[in-house]
Amino acid sequence: MSSMNDLILSTSALTKSFGGLIAVNDVSLDVEKGSIKAIIGPNGSGKTTFFNLITGVFPPSSGHIFFEGRNITRTSMHQRTRLGISRSYQITNIFPYQTTFENIRLAAQGCSGARVNFLGMLKKAGTYTNFHEKVLEIASIVGLDPMRLYIPAALIPHAEQRKLEIAMALATEPRLLLLDEPAAGMAIEEIPEVIDAILRVKESYGDQLTLLVVEHKMDIVMNLSEEIFVLSEGKMIAKGSPKEIQENEEVLTAYLGGTDEKLA
Numbered sequence: 589m590s591s592m593n594d595l596i597l598s599t600s601a602l603t604k605s606f607g608g609l610i611a612v613n614d615v616s617l618d619v620e621k622g623s624i625k626a627i628i629g630p631n632g633s634g635k636t637t638f639f640n641l642i643t644g645v646f647p648p649s650s651g652h653i654f655f656e657g658r659n660i661t662r663t664s665m666h667q668r669t670r671l672g673i674s675r676s677y678q679i680t681n682i683f684p685y686q687t688t689f690e691n692i693r694l695a696a697q698g699c700s701g702a703r704v705n706f707l708g709m710l711k712k713a714g715t716y717t718n719f720h721e722k723v724l725e726i727a728s729i730v731g732l733d734p735m736r737l738y739i740p741a742a743l744i745p746h747a748e749q750r751k752l753e754i755a756m757a758l759a760t761e762p763r764l765l766l767l768d769e770p771a772a773g774m775a776i777e778e779i780p781e782v783i784d785a786i787l788r789v790k791e792s793y794g795d796q797l798t799l800l801v802v803e804h805k806m807d808i809v810m811n812l813s814e815e816i817f818v819l820s821e822g823k824m825i826a827k828g829s830p831k832e833i834q835e836n837e838e839v840l841t842a843y844l845g846g847t848d849e850k851l852a
């Protein structure tokens with residue numbers, strides 16, 4: 589069992605109601621520092637709402653959120669970004685007329701300040717001297733095509749746009765990165781590219797970065813995560829290793845309860 593010190597994120601009995609609908613229902617989970625974990629569940633099971641609670645988009649109806657041991661349940665969204673929580677969105681959130689480079693640079697600039705040297709840890713010696721160097725390093729980590737860094741982001745392929753979003757989230761120097769369906773809207777053959785990008789990010793940052801990935805397609809997270817949490821109708825119905833989850837009857841039932849698409 590992990591001690592409180594090893595945890596970067598911990599929720600206790602986290603609950604969010606929208607009127608009569610309980611979107612997130614009594615969810616308690618722990619995420620260890622430096623780990624890569626996933627939240628899966630059918631459409632509408634509360635995955636994005638859970639991320640919205642972690643990032644402070646809205647307050648929970650009840651329950652608590654702890655980040656690195658600190659109670660952030662009522663902390664502002666802006667303050668949580670400063671503490672080191674960042675996310676990418678289920679729906680692409682880039683500036684389409686800005687270049688790829690500029691999108692990352694703007695995200696980096698938005699967070700310049702106290703922790704500006706954090707990414708310097710990636711380098712053997714020294715720190716970044718300017719945003720230019722930082723942008724190029726992040727672009728290379730997520731595997732953005734260097735030839736396409738200087739054209740409007742709207743014109744790069746969809747898979748590259750999803751990697752750009754991960755790059756923008758990384759530019760804010762997070763310690764916890766939340767990815768909401770990073771492969772959403774992708775053709776099946778583009779998916780491995782995004783999985784590779786995520787694994788490369790994890791490898792590059794090592795224990796300095798913790799990843800929590802939301803997906804509704806089970807197969808995407810199977811090779812990616814150490815532990816999987818399963819939501820169904822707002823409740824956490826299972827957690828375990830990819831193998832345990834694959835064999836869990838209740839999980840299979842939750843997925844089979846819907847359309848075939850959810851099984852993919």
Ligand SMILES: Nc1ncnc2c1ncn2[C@@H]1O[C@H](COP(=O)(O)OP(=O)(O)OP(=O)(O)O)[C@@H](O)[C@H]1O
Binds near residue numbers: 632634678
């Ligand atoms: N701001 C909101 N106001 C009212 N209801 C909401 C709001 N956000 C989410 N919901 C509802 O909460 C439930 C959970 O939605 P959520 O977006 O968290 O699901 P999800 O697991 O991310 O689904 P998907 O796989 O489709 O992205 C849904 O019934 C949704 O309609």
Ligand SMILES: [Mg+2]
Binds near residue numbers: 635636637678
């Ligand atoms: Mg969602």
